[in-house]
Amino acid sequence: MTDPIHCPMLDQLFDRGQVWQRHQYSSPPAIDTGFATLNQHLPGAGWPAAGVTEILYPQHGIGELSLLLPSLAKLSQRELWIIWVGPPWRLNAPALAAAGVDVRRILVVSPAQNTGILWALEEGLKSGAASAVLGWPQQASSTQVRRLQICAAQHEVPCFVFRHQRPGGQNQQTPSALRLQLKPLSTDRVEIRILKQRRGWPAAPFPFTLQRCPAFRYPAGSTPSTGDAGRAGGLGGSGNK
Template sequence: MNNAENLLQNNQLAEQSKRQRLNQLLSRPDIWQAANEHRRQRSGIATGYSGLDALLAGRGWPRGATTELLVNQSGIGEFSLLLPALAAMTQREQMVVLVNPPYIPYAPALAAAGVRLEKLLILHPHGQKDALWATEQSLQSGCCGALLSWQGKQAPADKDLRRLQVAAREGDCIHFHFRPQSSAASPSPASLRLQLHSDGEQLAVQLLKQLGGQSGQRLHLARSPDLVRRDRPLH
C-alpha cells in the first residue's frame, strides 16, 4: 500500500518536473512556436515604427541580441530608424554606446529626437582588437541599453561575431551592428539582419534573417515630411 502511494507520488513529481523542463525549453527566445503566433507577447524594444514592429518577432528590436543593419551609404535614414528606440532608452537612464561612428553625432539633432545626451558615450578605440574588446566589455557590463558599432575596414571573424552575440545576451543589451551590404552573403550569428537601402524617396527595409520569425518581407518607411518637403526651387 505504502509502496503504491509512493510510486504514485513519484510519478506525479516526475510529471511536474518534466512539464517544468518543457516550459523552460519553450520560453527560450530562439524557439519559434508557430501555434502560439497569435498570442505572442511583445518581448522586444519598440522601434517607434508600427509597420516595422509588426514584422518583427518580438514586436520590436530583439533584446539581448545582435541586430545587423546592412547598409552601403549614409544619409538614407539608417540612423533615424534607431533613434526612437535609443531616445526611449536614454530616458530610462540606460547608457547608449557608439563605437567608431563614421561621422560626428550631431548633438542638436540627437537632443531634438529626445536622446538624453549625458547618457551617450562615444568610443574611438584604435585598431580592431581594441574595438572588439571595448564592444564586448560594454555589451557584457549590463549597464548599457544599446550599443551601436560600425564595421571598420576589416570584417570581424565569425568567431568574434559569435562572441559579441553572447556578450549581448549576457548583458541584456541590444547590439546594432552596421555592416556593408557585401557581407549579406556571408553567414552571421545575428538574430536579426536587415538590409537597408533607399528607393529614391523612402527607406526600404528588407528582412534577410529573423530568429523565431519569418524573413524575406520588405517594408518601405517614409522619411520625415519636414525633410523631404519640396520648396519652390529658387535656382
C-alpha cells in the same frame, strides 16, 4: 549534466535561422521601434532586447540611424549609457536632442583599430552600465558576431552593429538575432529586407518612410558650434539631413 554536442553543420543551420531550440519558441524580449509598420515585420514586434541586430547599408546617410531614434530616445531615459563605438562621423548633439535623445546619456568610444572596436563592443555589453551598444566595425567574422550575440544575450543588452554592405555580403551566415538590409529608394524612403530573424524565415522586402531630423549630421570637416555637440561626439559625416 553532459556538455552539448557541437556539430559544425548544425551550427550553420542555427546561424541561418533555419533551426531553433525549444526554448526559443517563446516570444523574445523586444524594444518597441517606435514605428508600427516596422514592428509588424519584426519578431516580438521590436528590436531584439538581448541580442545583436545587424544593419547592412550601401552608403552612409541613407537613414540607417533614423530607424533607431525612437528607441534610443526611450533608452536614454534610463540611468545608463548608450555607448557608440567607432561611429564614422561626428555626432550632432542638438539633432539628437531634437529627436528626444538625452545626450547626457551618450558615451562615444573611438578605437583606432577594428579589433579595438570589437573589443569595446564586447566590453560595453559586459559593463552593466549600458542600455544599448552601437558599433561600426570595418569587419566582423561569424565568430566575432557570435561572441557579441552571446554577450548581448547573457547581459540582456541590445547591440546594433552597422555594416557597410559589400557585394554578396547579405548572404554571409550570421549568428545575430536579426539582420536587415537597407536600400535607398528616395531621400526619405528605404527598402528594408529582413535577411535573418530568430524563429522566422527571411521576409519579402518592404518600403519604409523615414522620419528625419534636420541637420542630422555635421558636414565633413565642419566644427560643432556648441559644447554639448563636441562632448557628445556629434552625429557627423555627410547625408541624413
